[in-house]
């Protein structure tokens with residue numbers, strides 16, 4: 325039975341991060357929220373397997389906003 | 398001021414060139430006695446090419462500059478004969494710790510792969526690095542090092558270059574076949590020729606403080622994102638020789654560089670970081686804005702640009718001086734081949750193509766690291782902080798954390814000098830790669846593969862081969878020698894007995910065979926800069942000769958209309 329991969333599975337992690345940051349660069353926050361939603365849906369479909377998606381959803385849901393909003397002004 | 402280091406003072410000397418009736422001509426003149434210029438002089442000397450090095454100062458680097466010296470740089474310096482004092486003086490570190498807010502989120506161990514002569518990285522102040530290079534230069538009779546000779550003007554034609562030099566005895570003029578310019582990032586020479594280095598300035602400022610600490614901290618690299626003692630910004634702590642520690646505080650674009658340099662501003666920052674009870678003294682502090690840029694072409698007629706003058710990077714990933722030396726080793730064997738008439742001048746254009754590729758790679762990595770540290774907007778900051786948060790628990794997120802990707806040698810993937818593989822090899826190495834080291838045995842005892850390569854073409858052959866192969870190699874080598882090109886056969890045997898012949902190396906543990914995916918009969922053609930040019934499972938004399946000529950730029954001259 326397959327499980328969510330949490331070890332590195334990127335072929336080029338730096339390139340991915342840079343491309344994503346680049347996508348965000350000249351967009352407003354609202355536009356970026358839409359970009360994020362689109363990206364999640366595309367990738368979720370690629371994953372497909374509901375059990376794996378459920379695992380990812382559960383980790384994602386553990387977020388505490390206080391960490392990330394700490395220094396955002 | 399620096400208490401742990403006294404800059405050597407090299408005296409001004411008058412050269413006979415200054416009293417010559419007409420401008421003296423040299424094959425090569427090098428402007429700048431920094432890492433790039435000094436390395437070039439040594440590399441050329443190993444090829445038997447004399448050079449004059451002009452430096453406007455009388456000492457090595459002053460203050461906080463490069464500290465991370467990468468493995469490939471040490472290997473290049475080992476070929477020059479100056480790596481040993483660097484390795485002895487430098488600090489070897491393996492453990493890196495990454496912090497986010499209050500906590501360590503993970504640590505990584507750079508524990509180097511064993512069976513390499515030099516360590517994966519050392520930390521050594523740039524002044525030591527340069528001092529050891531200067532000492533080696535002074536031992537080489539082909540190098541004419543002139544301190545306090547400041548180049549005031551240069552002129553270039555398609556035939557030669559001219560330099561006007563200012564000294565305390567007045568100005569003098571010289572000409573040369575090739576002028577190597579390594580006068581640093583601001584390169585007044587580049588500007589005076591109407592040339593430009595283009596790229597981006599990062600809108601950020603960094604306080605770089607070198608302190609001496611008595612406390613016995615472990616030799617680790619520590620990197621903080623958004624530390625409680627320095628909120629919103631990144632901080633780096635790194636150990637150098639003599640118990641000097643480098644601290645980088647990211648300050649943001651709005652910081653006032655003059656204010657931030659004051660000890661009243663620095664003291665509370667460092668106390669907040671190290672605690673009030675830790676004793677330390679400030680050695681040096683400066684505030685930097687970093688940029689990444691390069692020239693569109695590193696070649697202008699008879700003028701060749703090297704080091705920071707040609708390409709500049711932000712220090713995250715330590716690619717400035719390290720990149721400079723990879724460029725120098727790429728250029729010098731080609732220049733020597735051209736000067737000796739073994740290759741057409743068009744070979745030099747591959748210095749530009751191969752090193753443009755290297756410079757772009759270095760700029761890409763430095764830019765990405767800088768972008769990771771300085772998110773451009775709120776969404777990106779949330780992304781960055783989420784990566785850091787997930788990195789506590791999940792290895793995949795750690796692969797995205799970027800506090801600088803440490804310099805590794807560039808592979809000249811699509812170089813015109815490579816002969817593409819026609820056989821199958823299962824190793825990360827390929828034509829264009831820098832050779833990987835391996836322990837070997839020789840008639841004189843244990844040795845290292847890289848010490849047997851370089852400065853000329855080497856045909857690295859595995860096993861005794863059949864007589865047909867031996868003859869083919871002998872024919873190829875003989876024929877190349879008649880054109881003046883030196884190519885040596887280096888035979889790898891599994892023989893462990895000390896009675897190896899000269900020109901033979903043993904591979905008792907099979908490490909070389911494994912790293913190069915060697916099978917009996919496999920041959921690697923290795924360039925004078927220790928990069929792979931071609932390789933075969935089965936070869937003949939003609940293939941080898943063709944590949945050597947290709948590595949010397951033969952295919953390029955043929956492509957040009959007559």
Ligand SMILES: Cc1cc2nc3c(=O)[nH]c(=O)nc-3n(C[C@H](O)[C@H](O)[C@H](O)COP(=O)(O)OP(=O)(O)OC[C@H]3O[C@@H](n4cnc5c(N)ncnc54)[C@H](O)[C@@H]3O)c2cc1C
Pocket residue numbers: 428429430431432433434451452453454461462463464465466523546547548549579580581582585605685703704705706712715716717718719720721
């Ligand atoms: C804070 C900081 C940290 C860094 N950290 C690292 C690191 O960890 N690793 C790394 O690899 N790199 C690092 N770098 C980059 C590194 O310092 C440079 O890449 C390196 O010094 C470039 O060498 P160079 O020989 O091209 O130029 P330079 O070192 O600038 O040397 C130029 C030389 O030319 C001379 N000169 C200038 N004009 C003339 C003239 N008209 N006539 C005669 N001589 C002249 C100068 O006196 C000088 O000696 C760092 C840089 C900074 C600022």
